[in-house]
Amino acid sequence: MLTREQVLEALRDVKDPEINRSLVELNMIRDIHIEGKTVSLTVVLTISGCPLKAKIEDDVIAAVKALGAEEVHLQFGSMTDEERAALSAQLRKNQGGQTHNMTPGQAPVLNPILAKDSNTTFIAVTSGKGGVGKSTVTVNLAVALARLGKKVGIIDADIYGFSVPDMMNIEQRPTVIGETILPVEKQNVKVMSMGFFVEDNSPIIWRGPMLGKMLRNFFTEVHWGEELDYLLLDLPPGTGDMALDVHTMIPQSMEIVVTTPHATAAFVAARAGAMAKRTGHEILGIVENMAWYEAKDGTKEYVFGRGGGAKLAETLTCELLAQIPLGQPDNHPSEPDYSPSIYGEKTEIGQLYIDMAKRVIEKCGEAVKQ
Ligand SMILES: Nc1ncnc2c1ncn2[C@@H]1O[C@H](COP(=O)(O)OP(=O)(O)OP(=O)(O)O)[C@@H](O)[C@H]1O
Ligand SMILES: [Mg+2]
CATH class of the missing domain: 3.40.50.300 (P-loop containing nucleotide triphosphate hydrolases)
Structure with a gap:
C-alpha cells in the first residue's frame, strides 16, 4: 500500500528545472490522494503558463510510477502572489545561504x-x-x-x-x-x-x-x-x-x-x-x-x-x-x-x-x- 510519505519522498528528487530545487522543498506538491494504486496530486507552478510544465509533468509521473503506482492523475495550479513573494524571499535567502558584500x-x-x-x-x-x-x-x-x-x-x-x-x-x-x-x-x-x-x-x-x-x-x-x-x-x-x-x-x-x-x-x-x-x-x-x-x-x-x-x-x-x-x-x-x-x-x-x-x-x- 502506497503512502503519502512515500510519494513525497519520491518527489523530493524531482526538481523544478528552472529553479533547480526539489518540488517538495519548494512546496509545489499539494493534495496527495491515494486509492489503491492510483495517485492523484496537484503541482502548484510558479506561474500558470510555466514553459516547463510538460517536463515537470513527465518527471512527476515517472517518479510516482517508479514507486509502483499504476495511474497518476496530475492537476496543475499556480501560486498566489503571496506564495510567489515568499518563494522569491526563500530563493534569495538560500542563494549560497548568506548575503555577500562586493566592496565595503x-x-x-x-x-x-x-x-x-x-x-x-x-x-x-x-x-x-x-x-x-x-x-x-x-x-x-x-x-x-x-x-x-x-x-x-x-x-x-x-x-x-x-x-x-x-x-x-x-x-x-x-x-x-x-x-x-x-x-x-x-x-x-x-x-x-x-x-x-x-x-x-x-x-x-x-x-x-x-x-x-x-x-x-x-x-x-x-x-x-x-x-x-x-x-x-x-x-x-x-x-x-x-x-x-x-x-x-x-x-x-x-x-x-x-x-x-x-x-x-x-x-x-x-x-x-x-x-x-x-x-x-x-x-x-x-x-x-x-x-x-x-x-x-x-x-x-x-x-x-x-x-x-x-x-x-x-x-x-x-x-x-x-x-x-x-x-x-x-x-x-x-x-x-x-x-x-x-x-x-x-x-x-x-x-x-x-x-x-x-x-x-x-x-x-x-x-x-x-
Ligand atoms: N564570422 C562571421 N561570418 C559571417 N558573418 C558574421 C561573422 N561574425 C559575425 N557575423 C555577422 O556580422 C554581424 C555583426 O555581428 P555581431 O552582431 O556579432 O557583432 P557585434 O560586435 O556584437 O555588434 P554590435 O557592436 O552591434 O553589438 C551579424 O550580422 C553577424 O551575423
Ligand atoms: Mg553585439
Missing part, C-alpha cells in the same frame, strides 16, 4: 556568483568598435563550453543593442517570481537579456546610470539555479559606461577582445584592451573574426585585410585564441533547437569554437592554479 560601502549583493569565493569564471567579450562579432563570439563560445559539459550563462550586457535572444532564437520569456528572475535556457546555456523585457522591439531610452542599475539587477535579481562554471558577458561596443560598470562590478572578470583582421580595427580594439589592463582585467586572448573567406576551390580571400588579430595580440601581449573565417551557420528553422547564429558542432566553424572553448578552459585552469 556598497549595497549587499545577494547573488553569490559575484562573491570573492565564487567558482564562476566571468569572461567579458569586448571590442573597440561595433559590428565585429562580439555577440556572435559570445553565443558560440558559450554553446561550445556547454557542449564540452560546462555550466554556462550569458548576460547580454548590451542593454540598448541586445541581440542575444534573436541570435539564439529565444522566444520564451523568463519566469519572474516576485523580485527574482529565472534565466531562459537554450542549448544548455542560461541567458539573461534586456531583450526579454522589451515589448515589440521598442527602443530603450534610459540614460547611463539606469543602464548600470539594470546590469546590476542582472547580477543581483537573477537566480542562476546552480553554480555556473562560466558566465559570459556580451558587452556593447566601445569603451563606454557599460564597459566601465562591468570593470567595477566584476573586478575579477577576464576579457576576450574581438577584432577584424584589418590593421585599423586592431588599433581601435587595442584601446578596449588597454582599458582592460588599466582596470586589472586579465585578457584571456584575442579572437580575430571574419578572418578570411574561403572560396569554393579552397583558396582563402582576405577580404577584410590580414594580420589584425596577431598584431593586437602582440600589442596587448596576449594570445591569439582563434581566427574565425566568414561564413553563416547553415541551420534551418525546421530543426529542433534552431538558432540562426550558432554554428553546428560538426561544422568547421563549430569546431573552431570548440577548440577556442578548450583553450579557454585550459587557460582558466591555469589562472586558478596560480
Whole structure:
C-alpha cells in the first residue's frame, strides 16, 4: 500500500528545472490522494503558463510510477502572489545561504556568483568598435563550453543593442517570481537579456546610470539555479559606461577582445584592451573574426585585410585564441533547437569554437592554479 510519505519522498528528487530545487522543498506538491494504486496530486507552478510544465509533468509521473503506482492523475495550479513573494524571499535567502558584500560601502549583493569565493569564471567579450562579432563570439563560445559539459550563462550586457535572444532564437520569456528572475535556457546555456523585457522591439531610452542599475539587477535579481562554471558577458561596443560598470562590478572578470583582421580595427580594439589592463582585467586572448573567406576551390580571400588579430595580440601581449573565417551557420528553422547564429558542432566553424572553448578552459585552469 502506497503512502503519502512515500510519494513525497519520491518527489523530493524531482526538481523544478528552472529553479533547480526539489518540488517538495519548494512546496509545489499539494493534495496527495491515494486509492489503491492510483495517485492523484496537484503541482502548484510558479506561474500558470510555466514553459516547463510538460517536463515537470513527465518527471512527476515517472517518479510516482517508479514507486509502483499504476495511474497518476496530475492537476496543475499556480501560486498566489503571496506564495510567489515568499518563494522569491526563500530563493534569495538560500542563494549560497548568506548575503555577500562586493566592496565595503556598497549595497549587499545577494547573488553569490559575484562573491570573492565564487567558482564562476566571468569572461567579458569586448571590442573597440561595433559590428565585429562580439555577440556572435559570445553565443558560440558559450554553446561550445556547454557542449564540452560546462555550466554556462550569458548576460547580454548590451542593454540598448541586445541581440542575444534573436541570435539564439529565444522566444520564451523568463519566469519572474516576485523580485527574482529565472534565466531562459537554450542549448544548455542560461541567458539573461534586456531583450526579454522589451515589448515589440521598442527602443530603450534610459540614460547611463539606469543602464548600470539594470546590469546590476542582472547580477543581483537573477537566480542562476546552480553554480555556473562560466558566465559570459556580451558587452556593447566601445569603451563606454557599460564597459566601465562591468570593470567595477566584476573586478575579477577576464576579457576576450574581438577584432577584424584589418590593421585599423586592431588599433581601435587595442584601446578596449588597454582599458582592460588599466582596470586589472586579465585578457584571456584575442579572437580575430571574419578572418578570411574561403572560396569554393579552397583558396582563402582576405577580404577584410590580414594580420589584425596577431598584431593586437602582440600589442596587448596576449594570445591569439582563434581566427574565425566568414561564413553563416547553415541551420534551418525546421530543426529542433534552431538558432540562426550558432554554428553546428560538426561544422568547421563549430569546431573552431570548440577548440577556442578548450583553450579557454585550459587557460582558466591555469589562472586558478596560480
Ligand atoms: N564570422 C562571421 N561570418 C559571417 N558573418 C558574421 C561573422 N561574425 C559575425 N557575423 C555577422 O556580422 C554581424 C555583426 O555581428 P555581431 O552582431 O556579432 O557583432 P557585434 O560586435 O556584437 O555588434 P554590435 O557592436 O552591434 O553589438 C551579424 O550580422 C553577424 O551575423
Ligand atoms: Mg553585439
